Amino acid sequence: MSTPNRTSLLALDTAGIYFRAFHAIPDKITDSDGRPMNAVRGFCDMAAEFLREYSPEGLIAARDENWRPNWRVSLVPEYKAARVAEGGGEDAPEALHHQVPIIWELLKALGVCTAHIPDGEADDVLAALPFPGASTGDTVVVTGDRDLLQIAREDRKVLYIGAGMRKRVLYGPAEVAERVGFPEGTDPRRYADYAVLVGDPSDGLPGISGIGAKSAATLVATYGDVEDIIAAAGDDSIKMPPRQRENLLGSADYVRAAKRIVALDEPPQTPECDGARSGALGAADSAALEELIARTGQERAIRNLENRLAELR
Known part of the structure; x- marks a missing residue:
């Protein structure tokens, strides 16, 4: 399959996407028990759209091994302190909390590589791309985190969705300089x-x-x-x-x-990839997908994402 926009690797800032999906999609989207499934629905729809737009040869979903890494807290104790919940985890709406494990289950069932770095955040994973075993060539990183603009290169663009899907912007070095007000040619770092x-x-x-x-x-x-x-x-x-x-x-x-x-310097260790090998699109687990569809009630969204991935294998 060949399209003008085809890229070698698409990398998702997974939490950044499902957080935006949760806030953009009404919580009236529910499972059969009435529990919200808006983040699941929105994540599937958004991921399918990115796949349609870029037709990647490989896909990676980056995740936080630790959303508030110890080494960052030791540098500035206030780092993300306002977002710590009573139990010590990340403060998040209960309606989102129960959907997050489902999204990770879904990615595994779809044969998508989920990558992490010990005591690291998804940002650290994305800064290391492409890492050994991943597709080589042009990479597109999807995120709503402005800090990731620093990793933009000619062969690693950043698709910024912080202003919403309709206002998403693809950033290379020139676009980062223009956005910030740097002179042309300034290193995005x-x-x-x-x-x-x-x-x-x-x-x-x-x-x-x-x-x-x-x-x-x-x-x-x-x-x-x-x-x-x-x-x-x-x-x-x-x-x-x-x-x-x-x-x-x-x-x-x-x-x-x-x-x-x-600063997102390339980390000393290579990110670890769960499920499919690094960046490759693995085989889908049909039984697991059927179970997830029955549990969430989101057949259309899940099938759409499944079909988009099938077209790229």
């Missing part, structure tokens, strides 16, 4: 330095007081990475607003720790 300065309160990363998106882009474009920016702030011969200089120097330790959290 500089997005991590920009993100540290701007901050992400939802992840417990406040950023630097007085530095917004425009000033952060200017600092990165002018000086480079956060180490160079801190060095510039400490150099009295360099003209810089006094308050900005003071805030940067006063937050230097935080900036260095936050950069280690946000």
